[in-house]
Amino acid sequence: MPSQKETIKWVQTILAPRNLSQVETIVLDRALSGKLYREIAKETGYDAGYIKDIGSHLWLALSQKLNCNINKRNIAFMLTQFSQGNTELYQRKTQPNTTIAEFDFPGRPLPATSPLYIERPPTETLAITTLHQTGSLMRLRAPQRMGKTSLIHRLFDIAHQQEMQTVLVNVQQAEPASLNDLEQFLQWICWAISKQLNLEPKFDDYWFEGAGSKMSCTVYMQEYCLNAVDTPVVIAFDKVHTLFDYPDLASQFFSMLRYWYEQARTPGNWQKLRLILAYSIELTLGIQPHQSPFNVGISLNLPPLTRPQISELAQRYQLEQVGIETLDPLVALVGGHPYLLQLAFYWLRSGYLSLEQLLAEAPTAKGIYGEYLEQLWMILAQDKQLEQAFYQVLSSSQPIPLDAETAHRLEGLGLVQLQGLMASPPCELYRNYFLSHYSESKTCQNL
Template sequence: MLSEEEAFTFVETILKPNYLNDLQGLVFRQCWLGKTYQMIAEENGYDADYIKVAGSRLWQLLSDTLGVKITKSNIQTVLRQSFNKTPSLSISPLGQLPFSDGTVPRNSPLYIERPPIEQRAYAEIIKPAALLRIKAPSKMGKTSLMLRILAYAKENNYYTVRLNLQQANNTLFTHLDPFLRWICANIAHQLNKEPRLDDYWDEELGSKVSCNAYLQGYILESLDNPLVLAIDEVNHLFEYGDIAQEFLPLLRFWHEEGNNIEIWQNLRLIIVHSTEIYIPLKLQQSPFNVGIPIQLPEFNLEQVQALAEFHSLSNIIDNEGSEPLKNLMKMVGGHPYLIRLALYHLYQDKITMKQLLEEAPTPTGIYDHHLQNHLITLQNNPELAAAFAKVIKAKKPMQLETIIAYKLASMGLVKLQGKEAFPSCQLYCLYFSVVI
């Protein structure tokens, strides 16, 4: 009997080097369980016709791959027959995917959803003048989620543009004018349009008015479908207070113009940042108190178990219950990157969980490079190091200066409970109590 998970992994294997996208994966799994297109649409916030079209394309893709006509009604029969004809086929997805130190590739089966976050984001981004705010510490999956939202927007025939503020030269943050021109030029470039900045820039009107005129008159007016603009690493702006105090209110203005001018409803914004804002902004000017907030949580035990199964570790888990994974989570919490790194090495290096956990906070452990990077940051920022040392030594949550608390939380070293901070996991306590 072929289970849903085995069937999905089998399909991913026969399609390599390509994989099902998120929507195709959802349709496949739900149809395998016997659900109708209408049920899938209602339960996941999609239009029923859209799901039907996605299903038709999926069955055609599988038909072309297997050389057998596949439909929604015969999918189980055909796949079971195909699977039984290839008993020696390895269906371990990890063998096809190298470990990624950053973003999980969009079509990777190793991406673990955190319901209802993904479906809520997909439903919101297609609304007029939408604004999504994705916040979480470093390496929690913010960019991975953002890419999936952009992919969903593309599937709906939206235009998409992605900007990463860390890619901008530092000189651009000295004055607002070159920074806004960089934003506009990048948008035009990704839409395959000539920049034509000088046609809309007017020194007498100022940079912000010129930028608004450019987006409305040149970009939005020329597009036949909505534009999703995703801005990653927005927290990079917080180090440049003057620019942030001008640009962040501008984002809110673009969002609210959808209430005044119809064409601005076609601009959908995604703002991605790793910490709370710590520069002064008037309440009515901040983009961080409007739109839809999405704060990514850590993985729970069920999600860690699902990821372990993708790493072909289900036999170990079944034999020992869930204790090995619980012990891992005692060490690193449910942090996606730290969990994924551990499971990768358990599979790849064939080490035991006991050995992995014993070596975790040491120079011979799998987290040494990750811990060293944090240590270098702390050594370059003595105030952060001193504050974090106090947090580690404290036996209960303690209050820190606001900016320092936010920066430590952005790194993922502490969690915040109101105005108080405490270590985010045992790994950091064990390691940094010795080195700082």
Template sequence: MDKFIESVKKILQDKPLGSIQWFVLYQSCLGKTYGEIAEASGYGNNYIKEIGSELWQDLSIALGIRVTKKNLHLALNKQLQYEIDNQENQIEQKFSEESSLEIVSPNFFSASKIEFPSGPVALDSPFYINRPSLEELVCNEILHPGCLIRLKAPRKMGKSSLLNRMIAYAREQAYQIVYLDFQEADQDVFASLDKFLRWFCINVSRQLNLLPCIDDFWDVEMGSKVSCKIYFEAYLLQYIDDSPVVLALNEVHRIFEHPNIAQDFLPMLRFWHEQAKQNQIWQKLRMVVVHTTEIYIPLKLNQSPFNVGITITLPPFTFKEVQNLALRYGLNWSRNLEGIKRLVPLQAMIGGHPYLVNLAFYHLCQGEMTLEVLLETASTPVGIYGQHLRELLTLLQAEPELMSAMEQVIATDKKVELDAIAAYKLESMGLVQLNGNQASAMCELYRLYFSQQFVKQNSANASREFFS
């Protein structure tokens, strides 16, 4: 029965059913008559018939065959068989496509020398999966005077690895590089806009090998933003040579936590980008903004730097990229059809998340366990993701409102409408994927682990209440 329901969800995914429609469908699958369904539901017999008639019509249009209450079982069985055959065909097709892949296995050193996946992938690493559509787009865009590029993705999705390759490309063009990671800033830096912009200007100056001389350009009467602009325009961009400057700002979401800073700093970046259209000196500046989530600080549309320039959103690995990475780790069993079939449940479990995929292949290439054992223990404390999952749980426990929001997400298979800030914070942690403010679990691993944790938590709470 569950398979039939899931099949109907897929068939009518563009036309979601209401509760009464699901009830009619479920009861019809059980062989109940319209009269019995009406009596059980409390609705009139004619209304139930009308609901059923519309439902069969929708299914008929979606499937391209005539569906009635009488042939419902037969029609859904045919659809299920079609889905099974189609999945097998896709696996066969993947195999035929992947069989031509060149094995890029790091056979020049032993598995014991493969570094544990942590942080950005080194520029010369064989484990970096090149995605030409992203790399070429970023590298081409950085050549445009006054450009503004935004790299966006949850934690551990590869933003820094892509940023490092863009920076390496810019260096090849003889561009000067300024790299600021806002996680390095002390909390005191965010005390006021003036203090923050001074810290910002001093760091940029030193990376450009220029002596900071903030006080010569800072004017309290004009304000911090104007002073900062003049400092860049009349000093930094004026006294460097003619080569462009790439200003790479990493972990910009840290600023979102300080509305007093974000509401002025972010519009300032947009203004600088727009200045390049009319002022040649600003064309030297190429900005790259890297962050984990959408901004949740209210900004007017004409102030936000996030609706100008170009946005690069990093997606999870495709199945093809997962197989390619497996081969690079020397897991040559993934080259044949049976190996590809074994990778399918791994992809289903972790959804192509780059860090989780690399971690799986690292442990598999060490010969520590089989793929089957890895999957069986994945969501448990003793599995390879145990530490990663505990870190995420600790982050949630530190903010009860996020814990509550995540519990809502895990409680249902449907997308859940969340408070905007909670939704964005969970997305930045990589726990959910968003459609607007509607959230669903990022992958099956997180759904399984947190559902287990919430059951334990609720049981513990119930015990305390019982004995109190």
């Protein structure tokens, strides 16, 4: 029988290329000794819920790698069996004829339990840790379609396991009229929160005109919503960059959130609150630093997938028969963009397109990225200054400097990658497609 030290080393080999975190190593070591989660928490000083989450994610990762059901109760026995090669009775039988119908078409946020979600350490571990901190604030910033909402879904799943309440407010769903009226907007926010907490909105009882909209909203949250629940409440405001086009309203709303965050440092209902802000564009509002929620809490970025993570995603799409080495041209074309990769892997898995055909058509209107690229083209066409700046980036073989607002807007669309304010295309797909479009547009103008 292997020692615990040998078993932990073997687990590290199974999960490679990612490394076990220090907390994962502690949980695995104690679990192999038969310790309960609450005992591990007491010994290490971590929150028991956090320890349980770390363990759950670790068992899931091992289950996927070993193709069997691994949990805390059977971890010692199962790893011993695998280390000795006794796996036949325990492995789940794979279905080599899995059809593409079992995969959702890419484009929507992934469900919490989706096997297609690829973790990007240490982002998820830091996010889970923050979720368990009293009065925490988490900022998720990444270009569009990089997985922010999918990560929120996974965090909500963990929160539900710990009997926390969750609320997701997609700011993009607010009516245009409310974005020009602070009181309407804040009442819409309160309505959305109330409904998801299964509370009947009661504006007449808590909204006082003489106190102002922000104070009324704050009292509503403290004395009604948070007072009505006994467990922590995780509120995620998604796509808050939508508000950046309404600077007056945004300044008032964000300063209120900063106040909520600061109130959670004092005993009372506010300590139940955990805030998540998800956005694509760096804030350029003229808001005072002491009123901004964008310089407090923890900031987490979702980077492109690394090569090992791309290989893992290809395996989960069951593309082993394609051979990861043959995907090199695709990776060179789209980089580590999760959505672009998922779309390619979906069509390759379907058998509808060969890799050669997919690559040949990719930078054209009839390729699998045609609709997505056309949407980006239409956005650029509405802002000539933005369009011109992007053309300069595409035309240069080296990163070029951009002003802060332009750089962050292009980054938010996923069209550039930044080092400071030096911009370059994140992948060759954009260079090939958009330069072709610019050339065609110029030709048409000269006719």
